[in-house]
Amino acid sequence: MIGLGLIGGSVLRGAKAAGRTVWGATASKEDADKARAEGFDVVTVEEALHRSAEALVVLAVPLPALPDLLRKVPAGTRLTDVTSVKGPVHDAVHRYAPEVRFVGGHPMAGTSRSGWGAGSATLFEGAAWVVTPEEADDHLNDVMRLALDLKAHVVPTTPEEHDEAVARISHLPHLLAAVLAAVGAGGGPLALALAAGSFGDGTRVAGSRPELVRAMCEGNRDALLMAVDDALGRLGAARGSLASTGGLQKTIDAGHEGRNALVSQPQRSAVSIDLSKPGALAALRNLGSRGGRVVGLNGSTATAETS
Amino acid sequence: MIGLGLIGGSVLRGAKAAGRTVWGATASKEDADKARAEGFDVVTVEEALHRSAEALVVLAVPLPALPDLLRKVPAGTRLTDVTSVKGPVHDAVHRYAPEVRFVGGHPMAGTSRSGWGAGSATLFEGAAWVVTPEEADDHLNDVMRLALDLKAHVVPTTPEEHDEAVARISHLPHLLAAVLAAVGAGGGPLALALAAGSFGDGTRVAGSRPELVRAMCEGNRDALLMAVDDALGRLGAARGSLASTGGLQKTIDAGHEGRNALVSQPQRSAVSIDLSKPGALAALRNLGSRGGRVVGLNGSTATAETS
Numbered sequence: 001m002i003g004l005g006l007i008g009g010s011v012l013r014g015a016k017a018a019g020r021t022v023w024g025a026t027a028s029k030e031d032a033d034k035a036r037a038e039g040f041d042v043v044t045v046e047e048a049l050h051r052s053a054e055a056l057v058v059l060a061v062p063l064p065a066l067p068d069l070l071r072k073v074p075a076g077t078r079l080t081d082v083t084s085v086k087g088p089v090h091d092a093v094h095r096y097a098p099e100v101r102f103v104g105g106h107p108m109a110g111t112s113r114s115g116w117g118a119g120s121a122t123l124f125e126g127a128a129w130v131v132t133p134e135e136a137d138d139h140l141n142d143v144m145r146l147a148l149d150l151k152a153h154v155v156p157t158t159p160e161e162h163d164e165a166v167a168r169i170s171h172l173p174h175l176l177a178a179v180l181a182a183v184g185a186g187g188g189p190l191a192l193a194l195a196a197g198s199f200g201d202g203t204r205v206a207g208s209r210p211e212l213v214r215a216m217c218e219g220n221r222d223a224l225l226m227a228v229d230d231a232l233g234r235l236g237a238a239r240g241s242l243a244s245t246g247g248l249q250k251t252i253d254a255g256h257e258g259r260n261a262l263v264s265q266p267q268r269s270a271v272s273i274d275l276s277k278p279g280a281l282a283a284l285r286n287l288g289s290r291g292g293r294v295v296g297l298n299g300s301t302a303t304a305e306t307s
Numbered sequence: 308m309i310g311l312g313l314i315g316g317s318v319l320r321g322a323k324a325a326g327r328t329v330w331g332a333t334a335s336k337e338d339a340d341k342a343r344a345e346g347f348d349v350v351t352v353e354e355a356l357h358r359s360a361e362a363l364v365v366l367a368v369p370l371p372a373l374p375d376l377l378r379k380v381p382a383g384t385r386l387t388d389v390t391s392v393k394g395p396v397h398d399a400v401h402r403y404a405p406e407v408r409f410v411g412g413h414p415m416a417g418t419s420r421s422g423w424g425a426g427s428a429t430l431f432e433g434a435a436w437v438v439t440p441e442e443a444d445d446h447l448n449d450v451m452r453l454a455l456d457l458k459a460h461v462v463p464t465t466p467e468e469h470d471e472a473v474a475r476i477s478h479l480p481h482l483l484a485a486v487l488a489a490v491g492a493g494g495g496p497l498a499l500a501l502a503a504g505s506f507g508d509g510t511r512v513a514g515s516r517p518e519l520v521r522a523m524c525e526g527n528r529d530a531l532l533m534a535v536d537d538a539l540g541r542l543g544a545a546r547g548s549l550a551s552t553g554g555l556q557k558t559i560d561a562g563h564e565g566r567n568a569l570v571s572q573p574q575r576s577a578v579s580i581d582l583s584k585p586g587a588l589a590a591l592r593n594l595g596s597r598g599g600r601v602v603g604l605n606g607s608t609a610t611a612e613t614s
Contacts, residue, residue: 255485
């Protein structure tokens, strides 16, 4: 485990709790000291990378730190990551460490606190863990097994589809919360004194640490721009309709349908995917695109739920 | 009490629980039957309006129903309302019932369910109850006493300031939630499968009944247009900054400050306002503008909290 913040520290704890042999490395002396105090094996980045050719190396460092780190990864290393954006990470791996074996990863877990102290072995229980494999092989199976050991379910997709999806359901919500909080506060003390449920809910994530929100949103620039343009188009259309006819039916109805689609997701049924057969990669990606997920792995047979 | 839906029904129950003599009227046979079954005195609108010249008449009907109703209100009646917009209500009163004594009102309580069955005597406990008096007199005191009997605190302001404030902290949040829900659902099953806290929080109120959200937002058209323009300007600026420099610092920092202003509102100190003195109306409005509120009324002395 390289990087022992909220996510890295939680993976390290959870993997140890699942019975794995683990060791970690971090540039943060504070996180290293805390992890050692809890009995974890913390070594230098070089030692972490070279200790065992059999190890699965997990990168949990901010995007800007990746190029320097990737240059140090030995050829043939089995690598994954837990960064919140996938296209730029795949690009960096292809550029700086083309000889490693890589499957991208992104556990969808909270980010409002940070550092080793904020983590826990159970952070990923019940969460979606996105994987972005470029082929279906034993390395992918190992990465999925790690996620399943941490009691997450696995959502396979491509880097592009992942980045577009999280722009819509994670990065745009943060941006709209910031805009709403600023407009509300612009109404002065009276507006804030009258604020109740809808404003409280709509601005909650604006309370997150600004530098973390920026890193997340700015790191997914291209996909976020598309999501922002979609939102600007819809909000502009609502504005035009309100100003001309006075009506907001199209906007409000579309929002209501979208919310219903979230809260009443269709029933899932169980399927098996044989990962040793040709077409397994396409089958996995297709599963993810349809809102499905891998919930178990027995040899090379994935147990999945699809809708 | 004219109108026995969520708000009107809750006022009727709460006023009775506070020891008042109450009666109600409604155009909804369903609400009338339910209220009668619980032992309430339900009469025709005409009887409700004419039964006692001493009564405080509370209108809890949708905005479009106001003109017809106001034409029936006898001159000299002491009137208030609980509608979510105030400028249009004051205009309607001046136009259709210029001889009544009127103080506008708006209790800031939930609207996601509706009808008599959704109400309760305790709906307004701890809530802000906006009043929009045009003069400080015994009628205003009676309206404030009703709100205080229902355990709300009273926020005095003007119709214009009220409508601008609720556009920012109530109507815009509903509109942005609708836009976000539609953009998220536009990402298909994968996006919805990955949606977690930020999308859930940001879209929650898009689950409210569309016709209620529309009535609320469309009824406050002028003020909502200004709030939407503020939001469009900020979101457009964020888009421009992300596209040109890649940075979102200004947007994210402003949102974080706004959220902080909401959650860490300044400590309040107690003040008294003598409502019998000249300047009382200005003092009340000033209190509301600064985020203050009336929490008690003893004779003509208001106990208030200001920040």
